[in-house]
Amino acid sequence: MLEETKRPGRSPQRPRPAPDDGILRVGRERRRGSVVSIVTGLDPLELAAVAKTLKRLCGSGGTAKNGVVEIQGDHRDKIVTFFAEQGRRVKKAGG
Numbered sequence: 534m535l536e537e538t539k540r541p542g543r544s545p546q547r548p549r550p551a552p553d554d555g556i557l558r559v560g561r562e563r564r565r566g567s568v569v570s571i572v573t574g575l576d577p578l579e580l581a582a583v584a585k586t587l588k589r590l591c592g593s594g595g596t597a598k599n600g601v602v603e604i605q606g607d608h609r610d611k612i613v614t615f616f617a618e619q620g621r622r623v624k625k626a627g628g
Contacts, residue, residue: 559612560626570609572602573626590615 557574570591575583577600584597587604591611595604604612609625616623 555622557616557621557623558626559609559616559623561607561609567605568607570604570607570612572604572612573600575600575602587612587615 555574557572560571560573562569562571572583572587580597580600580602584595584602584604587602587608588595591604591606591608593605593608595602597603613623613625
């Protein structure tokens with residue numbers, strides 16, 4: 534049986550489920566050296582349409598998968614403004 538090696542001062546990262554409170558959260562993650570804007574809290578039926586709209590708005594690529602919209606680059610401010618203008622509850626998550 535292999536034992537998990539731990540790095541000092543770090544805990545293993547576990548994906549946390551997005552809260553189901555009706556608030557859209559727009560965060561940022563670093564993946565393989567590049568930055569990705571993440572939108573959680575969307576209805577699964579609207580993921581593809583919202584992803585398409587946000588890709589056009591931000592002028593970059595992205596995808597909708599696993600209940601999350603990912604847009605390449607740090608476009609949090611544009612995305613938050615877009616949803617706020619639609620009258621939706623939105624928060625800028627993370628630092």
